[in-house]
Amino acid sequence: MSESPIVLEAKGITKQFPGVLANDNVNFDLRKGEIHALLGENGAGKSTLMNLLYGLHKPDKGEITVNGKNAIIHSPNDSIELGIGMVHQHFMLIPVFSVAENVMLGDEAVKNGSLDRNSVAKKITDISKQYGLDVDPNALVGTLPVGIQQRVEIVKTLYRNAEIVILDEPTAVLTPQEAEDLFRIMRDLTARGVSIIFITHKLKEVLAVADRITVMRAGRVINTVKPSETDSAQLANMMVGRQVILTVDKQDHEAADEILKVEGITVRDQRDLETVHNVSFSVRGGEVLGIAGVQGNGQTELSEALTGLRSPTSGKVTIDGKDLTGKPPRIITEAGLAHIPEDRQRHGLVLSYSIADNMALCDYYHAPFSSRGVLQPKALDENARKLISAFDVRTPSAFVNAGKLSGGNQQKVIVARELSRNVKLVIANQPTRGLDVGSIEYIHSEIIKMRDRGVAVLLISAELDEIMALSDRIAVMYRGQIVAIVEAKKTTREQLGLWMAGAHVQTA
Numbered sequence: 001m002s003e004s005p006i007v008l009e010a011k012g013i014t015k016q017f018p019g020v021l022a023n024d025n026v027n028f029d030l031r032k033g034e035i036h037a038l039l040g041e042n043g044a045g046k047s048t049l050m051n052l053l054y055g056l057h058k059p060d061k062g063e064i065t066v067n068g069k070n071a072i073i074h075s076p077n078d079s080i081e082l083g084i085g086m087v088h089q090h091f092m093l094i095p096v097f098s099v100a101e102n103v104m105l106g107d108e109a110v111k112n113g114s115l116d117r118n119s120v121a122k123k124i125t126d127i128s129k130q131y132g133l134d135v136d137p138n139a140l141v142g143t144l145p146v147g148i149q150q151r152v153e154i155v156k157t158l159y160r161n162a163e164i165v166i167l168d169e170p171t172a173v174l175t176p177q178e179a180e181d182l183f184r185i186m187r188d189l190t191a192r193g194v195s196i197i198f199i200t201h202k203l204k205e206v207l208a209v210a211d212r213i214t215v216m217r218a219g220r221v222i223n224t225v226k227p228s229e230t231d232s233a234q235l236a237n238m239m240v241g242r243q244v245i246l247t248v249d250k251q252d253h254e255a256a257d258e259i260l261k262v263e264g265i266t267v268r269d270q271r272d273l274e275t276v277h278n279v280s281f282s283v284r285g286g287e288v289l290g291i292a293g294v295q296g297n298g299q300t301e302l303s304e305a306l307t308g309l310r311s312p313t314s315g316k317v318t319i320d321g322k323d324l325t326g327k328p329p330r331i332i333t334e335a336g337l338a339h340i341p342e343d344r345q346r347h348g349l350v351l352s353y354s355i356a357d358n359m360a361l362c363d364y365y366h367a368p369f370s371s372r373g374v375l376q377p378k379a380l381d382e383n384a385r386k387l388i389s390a391f392d393v394r395t396p397s398a399f400v401n402a403g404k405l406s407g408g409n410q411q412k413v414i415v416a417r418e419l420s421r422n423v424k425l426v427i428a429n430q431p432t433r434g435l436d437v438g439s440i441e442y443i444h445s446e447i448i449k450m451r452d453r454g455v456a457v458l459l460i461s462a463e464l465d466e467i468m469a470l471s472d473r474i475a476v477m478y479r480g481q482i483v484a485i486v487e488a489k490k491t492t493r494e495q496l497g498l499w500m501a502g503a504h505v506q507t508a
Ligand SMILES: Nc1ncnc2c1ncn2[C@@H]1O[C@H](COP(=O)(O)OP(=O)(O)OP(=O)(O)O)[C@@H](O)[C@H]1O
Pocket: 017, 018, 020, 022, 040, 041, 042, 043, 044, 045, 046, 047, 048, 049, 089, 394, 395, 404, 405, 406, 407, 408, 409, 434
């Protein structure tokens, strides 16, 4: 790669937010046709640097050059003009619009009134074909799986002739298969001269696809290395500044009585399709039951039905003997449920509330947070301070709005709140999505501590490594059914992979 020219360079970039030096004299460059991975712990400043390159924020200091020329970037329009495209950490698509409408949104030609739907659709089809992206311009975005929505975002950047594409944690929401597809697309793009900045927390991915890797910590660039010169342990160390234990320490443990009992539940999704068929299982106190499965096999609807976000059409759900079938979230929460939801921005947080308020979202109407119907700011603040420090939430204070936190730190606020409550059952859906390796290590150990205290844990995760590391028993979900339940110790990745792909059904 060393011979290809530099297409983008950031020199001495500094950006201060209230109480946080998010970028501290950052130097970064991108070469033509390379995949340059950007790694760093939650809150390190990765998204901030990308937002500066994309014109969403202005740097306090430093300069950016594109193709060797000084670039003045005041808005995304300027960066698009310079050939920079960005796919954000949290997607920006409008679900009720079609693919074509989303792609056109904000485009200059449309603003000038010269909108021609057919030619737009044709251009989208051409781009999809050229890069093997396979998207239908007429599909409604809200009905597409995340993997395809992400392709729409990529098409959108290419439609605007982007030669530099920024992907901010694109694989966090993808299934392993979708991630493989994305890597193929990324390689197709770079083969055609597109340059890519790729942010991820998954060290294996970085080592597999990147040409160069830059590691950031606390707003600074620590180093830029080649995959051939490094390994996972060294990268983890550079990211968090200490040794990270990449395996979970878990002792054998007696499970107690049944806490969660699910009997023959059937659930329909928002399109009224039956996505969970007659599912039964139970989780005992002191046990982690992991649900493995390729995303989209009913796990989302199952967890929604268990946590009150959706009513099952038949069957029964009990927690500690109490029938809670179809009850609203607050009743189930009061019966002793802690819930880490899959969609953090929709179900886990109120982005416009402070961290302190978010950390008491389930209990704010009880003592010590309320007294005779009046909120107690001191108690809220104390609780938040304790959790911020225990869970290492990177923030200048507890008063900052949750929406101002980095993606991973938003997730930490939810996990801290839920894992610190006094509960009988935890339902954790993708608990470590978007978290850095250091935070994953801590949260895994907290989940095991809860299990050791006798709490029942239902873990739903698309990461097979996470399922294998934490579970005592593993259930595999395939096409809305549980096709196998096995003791974790008695199975292998390969066997689970086969069940997940729909091979031969077996229960032990
Ligand atoms: N608009 C904003 N206002 C105030 N502070 C902000 C804003 N955007 C980011 N920050 C702060 O800047 C720091 C860097 O955040 P950034 O989003 O760049 O982190 P990140 O490396 O992308 O982390 P993650 O892996 O969790 O996504 C964080 O402390 C964050 O709280």
